[in-house]
Amino acid sequence: MQEALIDRFGRIVRPPDKRRLPEWVLVHGVIGAQTKTAASNASTDGLLAEYGSWEAVASAPVDQIEARLQRQSFPRVAAQRLVDCLQSIIAERGAVDLRHLAEYGTADAMAWLERLPGVARKNSAGVMNASTLDRKAMVIDGHHRRIMQRMGLVSPKADTARTYDALMPVLPIEWSAADMDEHHLLLKKLGQTHCRPLAPQCEGCPVRRDCAMAQA
């Protein structure tokens, strides 16, 4: 499947280091619901550039943060979740500092993150995998989950956490964190092109041969 996806879409290179700090990835995920990656990148960079620190963002009025998040699909919800999440980290850690996660096992670190307001499995896996923590954790968004359901790799009603639990044990053991990141991004491309939510374009889909829905 991975070879077929790379053949079709090419290799995907990770973003520059400045967008790989765990705190940056966390903020990007908390504000990013149903928003294009480029818009969330710009919003996250913009907040840090304007306020200078995540602690300053945490102490800003929610209305002010909302006004800075107009690129996001749900600016008010994103602003409230972000302030709540950052304040929660500060209450526990004294600062918006996730360095302690490097000392935790991946499952424990994800559990710690999932206790924060606005953080669920997709975001906790993103912080572990896409950041400099470089852990083996598969990020699963709506595209990824839908494709796995249609291909018959998880049950049709599997949510993100169940999809994660089903896929993690069957991923190639030799895959690095970067391979997992690339796999997720390739599936996202597949979901944006062929395996769209309403009308899948199975004709010409690169993974059609292995897909339960296409075979049916």
Ligand code: SF4
């Ligand atoms: S063959 Fe069709 S249903 Fe299966 S992954 Fe491709 S587009 Fe989706």
